Amino acid sequence: MKVVALVSGGKDSCYVMMKCIQYGHEIVALANLLPVDDSVDELDSYMYQTVGHQIIVSYAECMNVPLFRRRIRGSSRHQKLSYQMTPDDEVEDMFVLLSEVKRQIPSITAVSSGAIASDYQRLRVESICSRLGLVSLAFLWKQDQTLLLQEMIANGIKAILVKVAAIGLDPSKHLGKDLAYMEPYLLKLKELYGSNVCGEGGEYETLTLDCPLFTNARIVLDEFQVVLHSPDSIAPVGVLHPSTFHLEKKGNPDFNSLGEEPGLVFEVHGDGPNTSESTRQRDNGIVDIVEHTRNRLNLSKTEKENTFSICCWLEDSSESSTGLKEDLETVLTEIESQLLKHGFNWQNVLYIHLYISDMSNFAVANETYVKFLTQQKCPFGVPSRSTIELPLVQAGLGEAYVEVLVANDQSKRVLHVQSISCWAPSCIGPYSQATLHKSVLHMAGQLGLDPPTMNLRNEGAIAELNQALTNSEAIAESFRCSISSSALLFVVFCSARTKQSERNQLHEEFVTFLNLAKSSRRVSNVLSPIFLYILVPDLPKRALVEVKPVLYVEEDTDTEDEAIQDQSGEGDYSYWGYKPEKWHQDCVEKRVVDGKICVTVLSISAELMRKVQEASGEEEQLQRVSRFCVYLLNKTMSENSFSWQDTTSLRIHFSTSLGVSVERLSDIFEIAFKELNEMIHGVRVGGSKEPIFNLVPVLGAGNSSASLDNLITCELFALRS
DSSP: OEEEEEOOSSHHHHHHHHHHHHTTOEEEEEEEEEOSSTTOOOOOOSSOOOTTHHHHTTHHHHHTOOEEEEEOOOBOOOOSSSOOOOTTBHHHHHHHHHHHHHHHOTTOOEEEOOOSSOHHHHHHHHHHHHHHTOEEEOTTTTOOHHHHHHHHHHTTOEEEEEEEOSTTOOHHHHTTOBHHHHHHHHHHHHHHHOOOTTOTTSSEEEEEEEOTTOOSEEEEEEEEEEEEEEOOSSSOEEEEEEEEEEEEEOOOTTTTTTOOOSSOEEEOOOOOOOHHHHHHHHHHTOOOOOOOOOTTEEEEEOSOSSEEEEEEEEEOOTTTOOOHHHHHHHHHHHHHHHHHHTTOOGGGEEEEEEEESOGGGHHHHHHHHHHHSOTTTOTTOOOEEEEEEOOTTTTTEEEEEEEEEEESSSOOEEEOOOSBOSSSOOOOSSOBSEEEETTEEEEOOEEOEETTTTEEOOSOHHHHHHHHHHHHHHHHHHTTOOHHHHEEEEEEEEETTSOHHHHHHHHHHHHHHHHHHHHHHTOSSOOOOEEEEEEESBOGGGOSEEEEEEEEOOSSOOOOSOSSOOOSOSOOOOGGGOOOOGGGGGTEEEEEETTTEEEEEEEEEHHHHHHHHHTTTTSOHHHHHHHHHHHHHHHHHHHTTOOGGGEEEEEEEEEGGGOOOHHHHHHHHHHHHHHHHHHSTTOOOOOSSOOSOEEEEESEEESBTTBOOEEEEEEEEEEOO
16 A cells, blocks of 8 residues: 555654555655644644654655645644544644645555554544545554564664653653663663553653665754753653754665655645534435335344344345345344334444345445444444354345344443554454443454454465454453453354365364463463354355454453352253253353353254154154253253343354245244243243344354254353343
């Protein structure tokens, strides 16, 4: 990509340019923001480093790249973490600056910034990039600061300290000192006081005088003055004011060989967008709710009030099939209508499962999706998402199927990093890496993508799995947990294109990865996760594997695998003629944590279906199996003191090899729930109008990647308020 680099003069903004080139991008312009008054060294800014701005003008000549500069007119008006367009905010100066760069150089598609740890700065750069249709590149994000500092120095960043503001740093001693000279002392301060060695806590700022990108000249600082801002005896604050400097040519024989003027500098003026213009821009992205045909719509909604799911799909027929775009628009419109009907909107959504019939139409599906799900509609954070191809048409459905998990409060925490970095895959668009709500971390589906290149690992399914798990661990660490110790459930989608030989190894590799992670972290409290492997026709980017982790995140608790034991004894489960048998245990896996979360996966393989049939006499097989599933689910819930009102979601994955339509299977399970409701007085498990389950057609499923022969798999999640 062609990149405009945001430069402050600091080591980070220069080194990220070097990383951009390393990953195959091209720096075609520089952009810098500076004070209105040249005599002012530092502004009271939450966003920009301005110390040393007098020298930045030389970067254009040093790199032979055009430099665009704008005076900072705004101030820090919008100080919440997630930024929204605010007139006269200093962030709008960046918008005007980059808008002009894009106007003059239309080929630019990305912006680089030196963000390492500041969500405040990263989110603002991402906001501007989103408004301008640009990609944010932040290759230093979340990198280990000690290693990063060593890497910068080893790769030729020649920088000096131009501001100090931390214990152990003295303006009179350390301003103007070379970064390489200061490295041992900065490491010592980290050991003594926990300082950030890269200055991410505001400990110091730097000015780069030379680096490998300065092919034409280096900057030589001749004279400077130390300006003391605060004489604090513990952590004095001071800045370096450059008095005189000059450029020292590097003797590049190709420099200016065409007689071009080196490094043009452009001053960018003009006002930022006003509120009415911004409102019109946002409104253009809002989809009008239109009337769609309802004779094909099917809706499922759990009864839980605090956290619940809504699922919507369409019955397919050759006469009414309208294509993926129209089907998805119909489904999303209906879900939006249901949210509004219950007093909610898209900002209440925690997670979205997007199922489509053909992954080759992913771009069409995403284009439709982003018209409904916008950041403007989700001020508390956009929901996480998983996108999977399912055999929808074979199961008698339309081409789109959507399930949303909804909360009736605004307590969710969302991680949404849109910048491309070395940390984890970016989420460019209105879906997040993970959403935390009521101690449950719902992570987006993770592919085996190499984060800095966003390319899929091409060494096969095992390599993809390991990369997807590495990415998942990076995301989990942002919430101070680990997939190796905090996972409740791993749903692993396997593409039908995976080789059987690799499929046989996936689970073993998965367990090995988790065991190594556990031993390296030396954790004591470890959850034992449930594994659910699902075979599907295809995945985004033609991936072979996609991992969807669900984690338990709770501080200062003694969490064990089973925090609640069976409390109700055997109970009376004689209805429908069932008695608890030993082989029933082979069907169910459950995890109950802290008395408030219950995850259950119930598996019916062909062999178990035969056993159910043997115990059922002459009764129709699917009807008997549905009753058996409902019986075991109810038994598991009751034994662990959960009621059906605690259910947030219940997915019934069924294999297309059953040869049954969704409509037929839905009727069978609905009857089973109604019968149970009648038999167990006082427990309402299903209504006469809306079933509490979602039917999901798949090619196969199992608790191991080697055996995906489940014909029916129930995945239940219950959360006690």
